[in-house]
Amino acid sequence: MKCKTIISELADYLDEALDPGLRTQIEEHLGKCKDCRVVVDTCKQTIEIFCNSEPAPLPPATRTRLHEALAKRLRRVQA
Amino acid sequence: MSSSRVGPIVRRPLPSQVVKDDEPVLVAAAKAGDVSAFETLVGRYERKIFRLTQNITQNKEDAEDAMQEAFLKAFEHLQNFEGNSRFYTWLVRIAVNQALMKLRKRRPNVVSLDEDVDTGEDMVPRDVEDWGPSPADRYAQTELSGILGKVIGELDPPFRVVFQLRDIEELSTEETAEALGLTVPAVKSRLLRARLKLRQALNQYFRRGESQ
Numbered sequence A: 001m002k003c004k005t006i007i008s009e010l011a012d013y014l015d016e017a018l019d020p021g022l023r024t025q026i027e028e029h030l031g032k033c034k035d036c037r038v039v040v041d042t043c044k045q046t047i048e049i050f051c052n053s054e055p056a057p058l059p060p061a062t063r064t065r066l067h068e069a070l071a072k073r074l075r076r077v078q079a
Numbered sequence B: 001m002s003s004s005r006v007g008p009i010v011r012r013p014l015p016s017q018v019v020k021d022d023e024p025v026l027v028a029a030a031k032a033g034d035v036s037a038f039e040t041l042v043g044r045y046e047r048k049i050f051r052l053t054q055n056i057t058q059n060k061e062d063a064e065d066a067m068q069e070a071f072l073k074a075f076e077h078l079q080n081f082e083g084n085s086r087f088y089t090w091l092v093r094i095a096v097n098q099a100l101m102k103l104r105k106r107r108p109n110v111v112s113l114d115e116d117v118d119t120g121e122d123m124v125p126r127d128v129e130d131w132g133p134s135p136a137d138r139y140a141q142t143e144l145s146g147i148l149g150k151v152i153g154e155l156d157p158p159f160r161v162v163f164q165l166r167d168i169e170e171l172s173t174e175e176t177a178e179a180l181g182l183t184v185p186a187v188k189s190r191l192l193r194a195r196l197k198l199r200q201a202l203n204q205y206f207r208r209g210e211s212q
Helices: A003-008 A010-014 A020-032 A034-051 A060-078 B023-031 B035-057 B060-076 B087-106 B141-153 B157-168 B173-180 B184-206
Strands: none
Touching: A003 A010, A003 A020, A003 A034, A003 B184, A010 A034, A010 B184, A020 A034, A034 B141, A034 B157, A034 B184, A060 B035, A060 B060, B023 B035, B035 B060, B035 B087, B035 B141, B035 B157, B060 B087, B087 B157, B087 B173, B141 B157, B141 B184, B157 B173, B157 B184, B173 B184
């Protein structure tokens, strides 16, 4: 298996969406190729950093404007 | 790293992702016209929806407008929510549409999402450097949010929208394809490209030895 194949299958590998045979071949390659292992690992860390990060609180002015706008328009919808 | 196996992606249950037991009750009350129940749902998801609209539009004013419109449309069309998916997943689809409308208005020449985009270039990873364990812990939360917002904003819209839905909002590949009017293979190829480009962009912040 070539490094290029690892990259093209990377997303499905990380999503655990590969058939077991291809998965085994990829892991055999990762056992021998440090560069591919680092790429796969840092790509996985990239996803984890994004999905495990809480969104910042809304700026107070933005939050005020949101709730004022909603209150005004929701009353109108209900009327 | 001695093992050849890279473990599965670890998604920690964040407080903002925990579906509280009262959600079906709140949705039912809001459906019956209870504004305060709906406002409780808004308070629960406003941060996440604002991050989503901001990541897509890359413009604070547009992000605010898109968020407001999304919540209002959700209230107006709540009768159409049948409970087949999480309320949040349904809300995300509305918010994405609002954000994309803003983006297209401000940048009419932006590549349309359903157009073929070249995913072949730049697929060879550069900067192959180990990050070590827990690289994000080297940054304070506010600083980390800034870094993540910056690097996702540098992605072209077709890639950042797919990444936002699949990896941040955790929609399935099929849900993402349906929400964006794309094929499943198109979602997969864009997601791969997005992940590789973000990895590349984050390398400068997280490579071993790098610190704030």
